[in-house]
Each structure stands twice: as C-alpha cells, then as structure tokens.
Amino acid sequence: MSRSPDRPHVHLRVLVPDDAPWVVAADRVAATAVARAQDWSADELAAELAEGQWASDAQWGWAVVVDGEPSGFALVTDLDRAAADVQLRILPGVRGRGVGREVLRQLAEHHFAAASTLHRLTGRTHEHNVPMQRVFNAAGFRMEARYRESFEQSDGRYASEWGYALTRADWEHGRHRADAHGYGLHGLSFELEETVEGFAFPGLLLKLIQEGRRVIGRYDARDLSDGELAGILAGDLLRYRWIHLDERDEHPREVTGRGRARIQRREDSRLEIVDQWSDDDGGHGRRVLLERRRGGT
Numbered sequence: 001m002s003r004s005p006d007r008p009h010v011h012l013r014v015l016v017p018d019d020a021p022w023v024v025a026a027d028r029v030a031a032t033a034v035a036r037a038q039d040w041s042a043d044e045l046a047a048e049l050a051e052g053q054w055a056s057d058a059q060w061g062w063a064v065v066v067d068g069e070p071s072g073f074a075l076v077t078d079l080d081r082a083a084a085d086v087q088l089r090i091l092p093g094v095r096g097r098g099v100g101r102e103v104l105r106q107l108a109e110h111h112f113a114a115a116s117t118l119h120r121l122t123g124r125t126h127e128h129n130v131p132m133q134r135v136f137n138a139a140g141f142r143m144e145a146r147y148r149e150s151f152e153q154s155d156g157r158y159a160s161e162w163g164y165a166l167t168r169a170d171w172e173h174g175r176h177r178a179d180a181h182g183y184g185l186h187g188l189s190f191e192l193e194e195t196v197e198g199f200a201f202p203g204l205l206l207k208l209i210q211e212g213r214r215v216i217g218r219y220d221a222r223d224l225s226d227g228e229l230a231g232i233l234a235g236d237l238l239r240y241r242w243i244h245l246d247e248r249d250e251h252p253r254e255v256t257g258r259g260r261a262r263i264q265r266r267e268d269s270r271l272e273i274v275d276q277w278s279d280d281d282g283g284h285g286r287r288v289l290l291e292r293r294r295g296g297t
C-alpha cells in the first residue's frame with residue numbers, strides 16, 4: 001500500500017494472549033471522560049484471548065501497530081449480525097496523525113471482504129468527542145442518528161451520542177478511502193480576524209458541524225445572538241443561508257440573508273474563511289474568520 005512520507009505506517013494484527021498486559025495498560029491510558037475504559041484485568045483478557053473470544057465469528061480484537069510499535073487497539077463486535085460495532089483506542093502520543101481514520105479504513109476492508117453477511121459497520125461517539133467524529137467522517141462513515149441521553153458520564157449525568165455507519169455499498173464504492181468532501185469543517189470553530197467591508201460584529205464566533213457536503217453553523221457576537229447558518233460545500237466554496245437576532249437597537253430584530261464563504265489553508269496550517277455576506281434588506285459585507293487553535297485530545 002502506498003503512503004505519504006509524513007503519514008505513519010499503520011498495521012493491524014490479531015490480538016494474542018501475550019498482548020494482554022499492554023492492551024490493559026493502553027485501555028487505561030486511552031480512556032477519557034467521553035470514552036470509557038473496558039476495565040479488563042490482564043489475566044481476564046489473556047484468558048479470553050486464549051479461548052479465541054476475540055477472533056471468533058462474532059467479535060474480533062485488533063492490535064494497532066504504528067511504525068512497528070503497539071499503539072492502541074480496535075474491537076469489532078456483533079460480526080455475526082448484519083451490523084457490527086467498532087470501538088477504537090489510540091495511545092495519546094500517536095494521536096492526530098491519521099492513525100484513527102486509517103484503522104477504520106483497514107477494518108472496513110478486512111471485515112466486508114471476510115463476511116458477506118455483514119452490511120454495516122457502525123459506531124457511536126459522545127457528542128463532544130470531536131476527534132472521533134472527524135475520524136468517522138474522514139473514513140466515509142455517515143452520521144445517521146443522535147441518541148439522546150444514551151451515555152452515562154462519570155458524574156452520573158447522561159450525555160447524547162452520535163451514531164455513524166459505513167455500509168457495504170459505501171465500501172464497494174471506495175467511500176472509506178475517498179477524501180470526497182475537501183476540507184473537513186466538522187467540529188471546528190472560527191473567530192473574526194478582519195472585517196474588510198461592512199459592520200464588524202466584534203467577538204464573532206462561529207461553530208460548524210459537517211455531514212457529507214452539508215454544513216450547519218451556530219454563531220454569536222456582541223450585539224448579535226441566535227445566529228444559525230446552513231449551506232452546501234462544493235470544493236472550497238460554502239454557499240449558505242443565515243438568520244440571527246440583531247441586538248444593536250433597543251428592540252432586537254430578526255435578520256436573514258445569504259453568503260459565500262471560501263475556505264483556504266494558511267501557511268501555519270490553520271484554516272481561514274473569506275466570507276462575503278448579504279442580508280435580505282440590501283446590506284452586505286466581507287470579512288476573514290480564522291480557525292481557533294484546537295486543544296489536545
């Protein structure tokens with residue numbers, strides 16, 4: 001398989017009993033507030049592996065080997081049904097280099113080829129787990145559902161999860177390897193960098209969600225609230241409609257309009273949006289928004 005020089009080499013192999021100690025350690029290290037640990041003991045997992053429980057018709061456990069080093073694991077369950085479920089854990093030190101999406105791509109290639117009865121690979125992720133959402137999206141999985149209050153958090157409160165799936169037809173069409181949607185805007189936030197023309201909207205902050213070519217956003221600024229936009233991304237151009245409450249006068253006013261946002265990457269690798277908007281009352285403006293730096297995973 002060809003790979004670009006800056007991409008790590010990702011190899012999947014079946015877990016064996018000797019892997020149990022590092023898998024248990026990786027499980028603890030990789031768990032986060034939005035992705036629970038499996039909580040195995042090393043003996044328990046070694047016994048399950050020795051019995052073949054993680055290489056059966058129903059479920060499979062994979063070691064994720066990155067540049068020759070064990071760096072995480074993937075579990076696929078319900079393989080004896082039409083829809084199997086995928087879970088991923090990648091060690092913190094190797095995150096953000098494309099390993100997660102490459103694992104999903106290789107899992108799709110293996111399992112759809114191995115089981116003709118398999119029709120869907122599915123996964124769920126916490127509504128705030130943006131890295132995993134980006135991984136699903138990049139590997140061709142579609143967001144299909146929002147499960148409300150389905151994830152019990154450590155504080156006892158329930159959060160929602162999003163459900164994703166890659167179908168057999170998606171895999172046959174190579175959707176899991178097609179970077180079909182150009183820029184991945186999902187989960188990114190942008191702040192106002194420069195106003196070239198029109199009213200400035202100080203403090204403007206825009207948060208985006210992307211599914212396929214559809215992009216929706218929420219935004220707020222000083223003297224502006226409840227901003228929402230929805231559009232279609234074609235190449236690097238997002239054409240969208242918007243609505244917000246303008247609070248500059250004593251009585252807030254609902255304003256609607258449209259816009260064209262060109263997405264481009266700066267030299268420091270952050271994305272910027274060159275946005276040209278007009279409102280339905282004849283006003284217009286132009287501004288540049290800059291991607292907010294992301295925190296660690």
Ligand SMILES: CC(C)(COP(=O)(O)OP(=O)(O)OC[C@H]1O[C@@H](n2cnc3c(N)ncnc32)[C@H](O)[C@@H]1OP(=O)(O)O)[C@@H](O)C(=O)NCCC(=O)NCCS
Pocket residue numbers: 030031032034035087088089090091094095096097098099100101102123124125126129130131132134135138184187294295296297
């Ligand atoms: C989720 C996880 C599997 C991703 O693995 P990975 O190897 O980092 O995945 P990738 O490098 O392919 O992609 C990660 C993406 O998240 C982005 N990202 C990382 N931190 C982010 C943050 N704080 N906010 C927004 N995006 C972030 C990365 O930039 C990258 O996106 P991009 O390259 O499209 O810009 C890994 O972080 C992990 O194991 N997390 C803990 C367990 C977990 O959440 N598992 C999934 C539960 S369903």
